[in-house]
Amino acid sequence: MNPLLLFLILLFPLAAAVVNALLGTRLPRGAVVATAVGGVALSALASFLLWPLAAGEGTRATLYTWMASGDFSAAVEIVYDRISAPMALMVTFVATLIHLYAAGYMEEEKDYARFFALLNLFVFAMLVIVLSDNLLLLFLGWEGVGFCSYGLIGFWYFEERNADAGRKAFLVTRVGDVFLGVALLWLFALTGTLSISQINEAAAGFAPGTLFLLSLLLLGGACGKSAQLPFMTWLPDAMAGPTPVSALIHAATMVTAGVYLLCRLFPLVSLSPEAMAVIALVGVATALYAATCAAAQREIKRVLAYSTMSQVGFMFLAVGIGSVSAALFHLFTHAFFKALLFMGAGCVIHMTAGENDIYRMGGLARRDRLLFWCFLIGALCLAGAPLTSGFFSKDGILVTAFASEVPLHRFLWGAGSFIALLTAFYTFRLLYLVFLGAEKRPVGAHRHHLPGVMRWTLVPLAALALLGGLFDLPPLYGGGHALREWLGPLAGIGPHLPHAVEWLLAGVATSIFLLGWVFAHLRYRIAPAPGESLGARFLLSGWWADRAVYTVVVRPFGSLARFFWKVADGRLIDGSLHTLAEGSNVLGEGLRRLTTGRLHNYLTALGWGGVVMLAWFLAGYLL
Amino acid sequence: MIVPMSHILAISATMFLMGFACVLAQRNLIMVLIGVEIMLNAVGLTLVGASALWEQVDGQIFVIFLMAMTSAEVSISLALVVYLNRRKHTLEADAFSEMKG
Amino acid sequence: MATIIFYILAMTALAATGMCITRRNPVHAVIYLVNSLFAVALIFYLLGAPLVAAWEVIIYAGAVMVLFLFIIMMLELAPTEQPQGAGWRRWAPVLLFSLIILGCTVALMAVDPDAAEGVPTYYASPRIFGYTLFQEYALAVQIVSFQLLYAAVGAYYVGRTPRRRQEAG
Structure with a gap:
């Protein structure tokens, strides 16, 4: 197959985005939706059909040289290999389902053309990240998803709150992007290239300190995009966007871009054990932070947002302990079940006519059985119920941590298990409050029509979420670590434990899941009123992170800016300019008396000039 | 050379300064122009003297150019004199002080 | 003498x-x-x-x-x-x-x-004078003649009677 065919994967969403952006307002709704869904679906089809190209060392394709200047050159160059191929397939597949779902969700939206154009553009940018073999091109996609995310979070920009959320997401991720940009420049200065494969090859020659700092910079970039500590505050607010956006961008794909970046550059990152430890610790800290917050949230989408943050923290943990395969496995299963959960949440919101507060829902299980079962599957995966995909992927990470020789990893295993307990707890809390118990609202008063396409797109995702574990089933359950085998040398370390220990760990995981369930059952079976204690408010506001950021960063920055505005700019710069202008004015006023306009004054001055010149020459001659 | 060069220079310098004094002292624009003519003429005298001193013809040729330039200058400046006189009905140099800052 | x-x-x-x-x-x-x-x-x-x-x-x-x-x-x-x-x-x-x-x-x-x-x-004879002027200084002669032309045009322009002002006056 011609390697250039790989560009079809990118071309379809881009073409759909361009068509919708330019002609969307003139086309009928059906055509816009068909273009959007078709573009992504064709891209998924292309990713699937081109799968053979990914085998072995993968396939590289160069479209053209993007920019060249001196030693520097960056080509539009993509690679379809063991990591990027499954990622591209996952992104396009999930995106197709979410586009379909969005067609139903945005049924009554007038501005659908803008929505679908941005959504398609997002898929394109995400695929650029996934497929790029060049860090500069990756950065282009990186900023592209950031922009689309901004545009989609603030999609309903008529409300100040939504626009603010979009700006916040954009600005916070931009801080991370600065780190990534610095890392890129440094890498270029070190190796003279931005090609990922060449950088990975050259990484072995770097000094340990350089490697550590580079890895930290990359981690900073990844943290910004993936909403990890300390750049996590934007993700809960990002839920202001339409739910398909939350499903696609803020659960399945974009927030995992950071993990993906670290996986692509794993040969570099893994050379610095200290950096790996930092990555793992950041992951665990975020996972813990987000899990505690999720347990106290009142809005359904914010619960899911914090749980996304938490699960991405698990992926960082996996990278940090050195297992790319575990990270990617969890990334894939998480994409399936979290997209499912978000789409289910969208259905719930749709059914309750825009209600967001889980304490005012309840009993929805009886209203729509299909939705309930799909949501239940997603929740079980998230909670890590045995034999679901979430169980295998999360357990894979924990087992790898347990099996590691490094002492720190044993501790991380403990923390991870505790977080898993919290996860199970808040997941069942959500389930109980939303679907079980008594209905809080008068039945039928707000009964809302749920489009079929929204319900039925849940089913394939539910199936994938349930059976996704098969992709990397450990030998313990008769599987062969399919993903690990596929990734081959890129997979990182794997667990090597006696079967008995593995069984034991599985038992521990199962009991953790059950324990979380029991806690949630005891507390939320009969839906209580929301907690009003200080602790609840502390968790609800995300550990007051926003306030902390406001105090630590925004306010000093504001004061500094005001200082620069009033003092540095106003008094110093403007003042000096004004003084200068005033001085020039006074000088000019004095000098203008010299210009009398009388011919003879000028001629006299000329004469004196001549006299001075003659005197000068005379002096030179005589002395 | 029939006379020392320094004498020629002295004569022409005296004439030049006389012309310059005329330019400065006289208020009438016509007299100012006459002063300029005197100065130019003094320069011409220097050039011819130099030509005789170095026995080169170039100095005299420059005098020719000088004359041509003077003719051009005089025609323009006299036209200006006519124009200015038409505007203000006077030729006092101080009357034209619109350039005062 | x-x-x-x-x-x-x-x-x-x-x-x-x-x-x-x-x-x-x-x-x-x-x-x-x-x-x-x-x-x-x-x-x-x-x-x-x-x-x-x-x-x-x-x-x-x-x-x-x-x-x-x-x-x-x-x-x-x-x-x-x-x-x-x-x-x-x-x-x-x-x-x-x-x-x-x-x-x-x-x-x-x-x-x-x-x-x-x-x-x-x-003594500079007219012959030498002419040769030097029109050979060595031919370009200068051209320039000076243009200068004279400009002066003539300029003098005409400056000295012409402006019709508008005449009407106004």
Whole structure:
């Protein structure tokens, strides 16, 4: 197959985005939706059909040289290999389902053309990240998803709150992007290239300190995009966007871009054990932070947002302990079940006519059985119920941590298990409050029509979420670590434990899941009123992170800016300019008396000039 | 050379300064122009003297150019004199002080 | 002989110039300047530049000064009131200068009736002069001629009677 065919994967969403952006307002709704869904679906089809190209060392394709200047050159160059191929397939597949779902969700939206154009553009940018073999091109996609995310979070920009959320997401991720940009420049200065494969090859020659700092910079970039500590505050607010956006961008794909970046550059990152430890610790800290917050949230989408943050923290943990395969496995299963959960949440919101507060829902299980079962599957995966995909992927990470020789990893295993307990707890809390118990609202008063396409797109995702574990089933359950085998040398370390220990760990995981369930059952079976204690408010506001950021960063920055505005700019710069202008004015006023306009004054001055010149020459001659 | 060069220079310098004094002292624009003519003429005298001193013809040729330039200058400046006189009905140099800052 | 004539002429030129610059009446000033120019022309001749001397008389004393006089009279700048003092006193300096210059000319012609060699010094013959002017300085000649053309056009432009203002006035 011609390697250039790989560009079809990118071309379809881009073409759909361009068509919708330019002609969307003139086309009928059906055509816009068909273009959007078709573009992504064709891209998924292309990713699937081109799968053979990914085998072995993968396939590289160069479209053209993007920019060249001196030693520097960056080509539009993509690679379809063991990591990027499954990622591209996952992104396009999930995106197709979410586009379909969005067609139903945005049924009554007038501005659908803008929505679908941005959504398609997002898929394109995400695929650029996934497929790029060049860090500069990756950065282009990186900023592209950031922009689309901004545009989609603030999609309903008529409300100040939504626009603010979009700006916040954009600005916070931009801080991370600065780190990534610095890392890129440094890498270029070190190796003279931005090609990922060449950088990975050259990484072995770097000094340990350089490697550590580079890895930290990359981690900073990844943290910004993936909403990890300390750049996590934007993700809960990002839920202001339409739910398909939350499903696609803020659960399945974009927030995992950071993990993906670290996986692509794993040969570099893994050379610095200290950096790996930092990555793992950041992951665990975020996972813990987000899990505690999720347990106290009142809005359904914010619960899911914090749980996304938490699960991405698990992926960082996996990278940090050195297992790319575990990270990617969890990334894939998480994409399936979290997209499912978000789409289910969208259905719930749709059914309750825009209600967001889980304490005012309840009993929805009886209203729509299909939705309930799909949501239940997603929740079980998230909670890590045995034999679901979430169980295998999360357990894979924990087992790898347990099996590691490094002492720190044993501790991380403990923390991870505790977080898993919290996860199970808040997941069942959500389930109980939303679907079980008594209905809080008068039945039928707000009964809302749920489009079929929204319900039925849940089913394939539910199936994938349930059976996704098969992709990397450990030998313990008769599987062969399919993903690990596929990734081959890129997979990182794997667990090597006696079967008995593995069984034991599985038992521990199962009991953790059950324990979380029991806690949630005891507390939320009969839906209580929301907690009003200080602790609840502390968790609800995300550990007051926003306030902390406001105090630590925004306010000093504001004061500094005001200082620069009033003092540095106003008094110093403007003042000096004004003084200068005033001085020039006074000088000019004095000098203008010299210009009398009388011919003879000028001629006299000329004469004196001549006299001075003659005197000068005379002096030179005589002395 | 029939006379020392320094004498020629002295004569022409005296004439030049006389012309310059005329330019400065006289208020009438016509007299100012006459002063300029005197100065130019003094320069011409220097050039011819130099030509005789170095026995080169170039100095005299420059005098020719000088004359041509003077003719051009005089025609323009006299036209200006006519124009200015038409505007203000006077030729006092101080009357034209619109350039005062 | 030539040296004596030179100094006489130089004194005459300086005196005429001095008279010229002190006149209040522009017509008188121009007359003294013409005297001065004649004297300088003779000095040019003495310094071996007969051609330049001739042009000095033709262009300066002839054309340029007449132009001055013409403008002065056109603008009626000469004071109309009769100056004080006897006529001969007013005319004496001019007559004196003119006689001196005339005398010097006659003396020169007496010394050298053919006016061939002039005085025993460097002598630029018209042939050499012409060759140098039109070969070495051909470009300068072109430029100067353009300059004269511009001057003519410019003088015409500046001196034209503006129709609009005439109507307004």
